[in-house]
Amino acid sequence: DRPNLERAMAWRRNEISFQATPLATAVDEINRYSRTQITLSKDMGLEQLDVSGVFKTGDSVAFANAVAMLHGLKVREVDGRLELQKSG
Numbered sequence: 001d002r003p004n005l006e007r008a009m010a011w012r013r014n015e016i017s018f019q020a021t022p023l024a025t026a027v028d029e030i031n032r033y034s035r036t037q038i039t040l041s042k043d044m045g046l047e048q049l050d051v052s053g054v055f056k057t058g059d060s061v062a063f064a065n066a067v068a069m070l071h072g073l074k075v076r077e078v079d080g081r082l083e084l085q086k087s088g
Contacts, residue, residue: 014058018051023067023084026051033057038064039078041085046073 016033018026024047027038038060040046049071055063064075064082074087 014056015054016057017054020050020052023047023049023051023071026063026067027084030055030057030060030063034060036060037081039081039083041083043086046084046086 016029018029021029024040027040031037034057049067051067051070053066055066060082064084067073068075068084072087073084076083076085
């Protein structure tokens, strides 16, 4: 089993790469690199949505917007943080 070299070296370019990563795990990792924290609403199953892609570290706004677009979610600013929630 060989690690994906591109994925392993993404951090050197200030990027983070996810491959079918549960949303809760991806959010925890993105939050490590940004002052603007992302939270998930209490909607059932939200934390288990998969995230794949390469994202800039420190750009939680772009990450939240990309995930929202991918999964039909809504991004809401609450007390200086970004909250992902189901639309509608």
